[in-house]
Amino acid sequence: MIVNATEFKTRAGKYLDIVEKEEIIITRNGKEVAKLVPIRKEGTPNADFLYGLLSNFENKDVTKEQIRDKRVNEKYK
Known part of the structure; x- marks a missing residue:
């Protein structure tokens, strides 16, 4: 909005x-x-990470390998 x-x-x-x-x-x-932006609940850093990551995928049926690859690629940019 x-x-x-x-x-x-x-x-x-x-x-x-x-x-x-x-x-x-x-x-x-x-x-x-x-x-x-909304504050995420404490104690859910992994869920927050996945929430942000999945928002970039058009297809929400991603595999854990795709998530891992995306995470590794962004870490080493």
């Missing part, structure tokens, strides 16, 4: 509820200036 800074300031509470479900990009004068 994209929202301008004035709208965000006016209705911050509304956007704090929304950010639990999706990221919010805040703009000022038509330019992106900030990104509000």
Whole structure:
């Protein structure tokens, strides 16, 4: 979701509820200036990693080998 800074300031509470479900990009004068992202629960670093990684795959039926290869490739870039 994209929202301008004035709208965000006016209705911050509304956007704090929304950010639990999706990221919010805040703009000022038509330019992106900030990104509000949900905090992941503590104790789930592996799940957070996979969540971010899987968002890059069009096909969500990926194998553990594909995930491993992607992780290794990004680590050594």
